[in-house]
Amino acid sequence: MKLLSIFFLFLSCNAPALPSDQHTSAAVQPALPATAVSDSIVPPEYDADGHVVKISKTKAEWKKQLTPQAFTVLREEGTERAYTGNLWDNHAHGTYVCAGCGLPLFSSDTKFDSGTGWPSFYQPLNENCIAEKEDNTYGMTRVEVECARCGGHQGHVFTDGPKPTGLRYCINSVSLRFVPN
Secondary structure, three states: OHHHHHHHHHHHOOOOOOOHHHOOOOOEEOOOOHHHHOOOOOOOOEOOOOOEOEEOOOHHHHHHHOOHHHHHHHHHOOOOOOOOOOOOOOOOOEEEEEOOOOOEEEEHHHEEOOOOOOOEEOOOOOHHHEEEEEEOHHHOOEEEEEEOOOOOEEEEEEOOOOOOOOOEEEEOHHHEEEEEO
8 A cells, every 4th residue: 555655756746858849939039047046036127018038049948057867857857766756845034046057946935745755845935936737747746846937847746735835846856946045
């Protein structure tokens, strides 16, 4: 029974890769320089409609910038194994930013222990910085969470979280960088 539970837990935060052309947008800005995504927060820029301005990089540019595991998760919508990421048990105060572009996504104030082995949050810092789309893989319907700026796969959001939102943003550690306060 425990093995079956672990299998379903894995499925709850995993998704297969999608073609890279599904990460396009009408409003695209040039790629950020590599130094812009070091250990700092890169605040969003907004277009005239109030949407986060997107960045665009080639597959080769992403591979050069990201570790192999980060590339698999962020660009090919993979997942890391539960309890293996460096942020699932992080209790420090600060901001969780996209590992691909530095966009601030979550605050440590909304992080909670979901028992899943992935960092979990009950709300994003700013709704405009998160993009959501339907994911119908593995015979179930889930809501995938992406970075609104670079389209990097973060994880999924579920409706079994704590108050006040009732949401659980189940996010891969490798998709995030932690910037302490």
